[in-house]
Amino acid sequence: GNSVTQMEGPVTLSEEAFLTINCTYTATGYPSLFWYVQYPGEGLQLLLKATKADDKGSNKGFEATYRKETTSFHLEKGSVQVSDSAVYFCALSVIQGAQKLVFGQGTRLTINP
Amino acid sequence: EPEVTQTPSHQVTQMGQEVILRCVPISNHLYFYWYRQILGQKVEFLVSFYNNEISEKSEIFDDQFSVERPDGSNFTLKIRSTKLEDSAMYFCASTPEGTQYFGPGTRLTVL
Numbered sequence: 001g002n003s004v005t006q007m008e009g010p011v012t013l014s015e016e017a018f019l020t021i022n023c024t025y026t027a028t029g030y031p032s033l034f035w036y037v038q039y040p041g042e043g044l045q046l047l048l049k050a051t052k053a054d055d056k057g058s059n060k061g062f063e064a065t066y067r068k069e070t071t072s073f074h075l076e077k078g079s080v081q082v083s084d085s086a087v088y089f090c091a092l093s094v095i096q097g098a099q100k101l102v103f104g105q106g107t108r109l110t111i112n113p
Numbered sequence: 114e115p116e117v118t119q120t121p122s123h124q125v126t127q128m129g130q131e132v133i134l135r136c137v138p139i140s141n142h143l144y145f146y147w148y149r150q151i152l153g154q155k156v157e158f159l160v161s162f163y164n165n166e167i168s169e170k171s172e173i174f175d176d177q178f179s180v181e182r183p184d185g186s187n188f189t190l191k192i193r194s195t196k197l198e199d200s201a202m203y204f205c206a207s208t209p210e211g212t213q214y215f216g217p218g219t220r221l222t223v224l
Contacts, residue, residue: 032211043204043217044156051211089156093213100146100169101206101213103156 002027006090006104013080014112021075021107023064023090031092033057033066033073034101038087047075047088082111115139117216119205125222126195134190134219136205145188146206146213147180149173156204162188195223 007022025031035047035057048057053068062077073090090104118137126132138145147159160170162180179191188207192199200223206213 034212036215044206044215046212046214049212091156099144099208099211099213100158100161101148101156102158105155 002031002092002094002102004090004092004102004104006088006107009106010108010110012110012112015082016079017111019075019077019080019084019109021088021090021109023073023075023104025071025073025090025092027071027092027094029094031094033064034091034093035062035064035073035075036089036091036103038089038106040086044089080109080111082113085109085111117205117207117214119203119216119219121219122217123220123222125224128197128223129194132192132195132221134192134203134205134221136188136190136216137186138188138205138207139214140186142207142209142214144168144208144210144213145180145182146208147190148204148206148215149201150204150218151198151201159190159203192221195221197223199223 003026005024032051034049036044037047048059050057050066056065064073064075087106087108089106091101093099093101120135145162150156160174161168177193181189202218204218205216
């Protein structure tokens with residue numbers, strides 16, 4: 001079946017530090033990959049996506065590259081800010097059928113000033 | 114920018130009662146979804162809806178759950194007889210085809 005595994009959290013960093021949140025997946029077929037962010041008290045917002053191998057998604061300084069050979073979609077940011085504190089979810093959807101999203105367990109990120 | 118809306122933002126109910134959670138998807142979207150997130154856990158797929166019928170449902174979506182699109186705009190999730198373990202955040206999502214856009218969620222608390 002389809003599944004997503006994220007690095008365990010929580011992650012605590014200082015402002016301007018480099019961020020990596022690891023995400024690997026297992027899928028039948030050729031999934032699209034997503035990172036969603038959930039700020040405190042809010043719903044899920046799409047952060048970035050990639051729909052095929054070697055695509056790079058980027059938004060708000062965050063990047064992730066779809067690596068088919070390592071089945072990974074790691075999230076990176078060069079210099080984090082306090083406002084990046086949130087829970088980050090990696091997810092996939094498979095094109096066939098209802099295209100439901102399968103989520104990882106989420107990684108809580110806290111950035112200290 | 115159009116967005117998915119959900120009401121109420123918080124619903125408190127007694128065990129065994131029926132609840133209806135409401136969603137207004139983005140108007141030109143064709144696929145609709147419900148997900149839930151139990152506190153501290155991952156977001157889980159419940160059901161997808163397309164062309165006025167369920168296209169896929171998860172094991173969680175048992176006979177206590179139902180979905181409906183009663184008019185051209187609303188999309189509802191009904192839980193017939195709530196259990197304590199139904200306490201969770203429920204998210205509605207919609208898509209034209211591809212990226213799903215989520216509503217802010219309804220927090221359901223079953224006492």
